[in-house]
Amino acid sequence: MVQRPRGTRDFTPEVMNRRLAFEQLLEKTARRSGFNRVQTPIFESLDLFTAKSGQGVISQLYAFEDKGARPLTLRPELTAPVMRMVAEEMRNDTKPLRLSYFGQCYRYEEFKKGRYREFFQYGVELVGASGPLAEAEVIALAISMLDACGLKDWQIRIGHVGILKDALSGLGLSSETPEGANEPPIASAMRFLDKGDDKGLVELLEANGIAGQNAAPLRALADLEGGAETLGPAREILSSLDGVSLDALDELQVTLDSVAALAPAPPSLAVDLTVARGLDYYTGMVFEVIVPSMGGEGQVLGGGSYKLLHLFGLPDLDPCCGFGLGFDRVLLALEAQAAAENRSEVVPGELDDMSLIACIPFNIDVSQVLPLVGELRAKGQRVELELRGRKIGKAMNWANGIG
Numbered sequence: 037m038v039q040r041p042r043g044t045r046d047f048t049p050e051v052m053n054r055r056l057a058f059e060q061l062l063e064k065t066a067r068r069s070g071f072n073r074v075q076t077p078i079f080e081s082l083d084l085f086t087a088k089s090g091q092g093v094i095s096q097l098y099a100f101e102d103k104g105a106r107p108l109t110l111r112p113e114l115t116a117p118v119m120r121m122v123a124e125e126m127r128n129d130t131k132p133l134r135l136s137y138f139g140q141c142y143r144y145e146e147f148k149k150g151r152y153r154e155f156f157q158y159g160v161e162l163v164g165a166s167g168p169l170a171e172a173e174v175i176a177l178a179i180s181m182l183d184a185c186g187l188k189d190w191q192i193r194i195g196h197v198g199i200l201k202d203a204l205s206g207l208g209l210s211s212e213t214p215e216g217a218n219e220p221p222i223a224s225a226m227r228f229l230d231k232g233d234d235k236g237l238v239e240l241l242e243a244n245g246i247a248g249q250n251a252a253p254l255r256a257l258a259d260l261e262g263g264a265e266t267l268g269p270a271r272e273i274l275s276s277l278d279g280v281s282l283d284a285l286d287e288l289q290v291t292l293d294s295v296a297a298l299a300p301a302p303p304s305l306a307v308d309l310t311v312a313r314g315l316d317y318y319t320g321m322v323f324e325v326i327v328p329s330m331g332g333e334g335q336v337l338g339g340g341s342y343k344l345l346h347l348f349g350l351p352d353l354d355p356c357c358g359f360g361l362g363f364d365r366v367l368l369a370l371e372a373q374a375a376a377e378n379r380s381e382v383v384p385g386e387l388d389d390m391s392l393i394a395c396i397p398f399n400i401d402v403s404q405v406l407p408l409v410g411e412l413r414a415k416g417q418r419v420e421l422e423l424r425g426r427k428i429g430k431a432m433n434w435a436n437g438i439g
Contacts, residue, residue, distance in 0.1 A: 043153025131164030150333030
């Protein structure tokens, strides 16, 4: 018997009702902030993703050649395809563009609960506007979406890659990739800080002619915990380093103040200056949403400010800002939450409030029944016609079975 491919899923009607309700809730929330839906192909040119995606993403591509020997791949994420579409179809449209999207993505990675090879992503991109207010609009929308779906006990972590990059650059680390290396020294340092690898950080600094003792203030910066109040200590640490600009820190302060005015208060907000994200094109504010109860699969949303449109000949529109929401992971979190609270409704609006009329013709001439069925459906009623000629008892069991 042929079975579905590993890492994919089938969705029954009950599950699809939930997924459709969730998608519609997200889209309704996005439209309230002026975002409009777009759609791109499931497969794209391979070059679209090898140009700026991280090595981890490239190694997971479902790449192939078509019959014309053109290198293609199933899309592993949706930001790059949307940027490609902006360059091809929307470069002359009024800016800024507020775009939303939803669809399947594909990555060949370890398959387990919450991590699939075919997964679904909802996201938004704000194109043609940059700075703290644009970033606040995007973060506020993410918070509003999670608030609207009723998710509880989640944490949003907000940082700014420019803060650490400026500090590392001020110490003398290069942003250029050395010959034979996989990434620039600055990227390596940020990765060590993100993972808490102090030994690796010291070795990296010393390999680049920088005293290992400089790792201490960087670690102090990375270890700061709390909300917006942590920006004060961060300013003191950065001021102690020679040649380090405070502009990125000032921008983050404005972003946080604007988010507080635009969005409902999240369950937990933390400033985390080590949030680096998994793609190479982030340049400014970055943020993640974590659901701690989900363990290793707890990151359900992430995004930030990035430069990508210069690759398509539109440098004037960089940077952009957006996020991707892990549709499947948020649903898993909502399902676990509903189970713990003994609720049948997982997503608000999931349970169909449209009554169902079961039409059983029995021995009546169907030519007399069908016009009634058609009229009821035309008036917005949900009507199912019994099609198998069951006797009364079995027909009533069928009617009970369909709800």
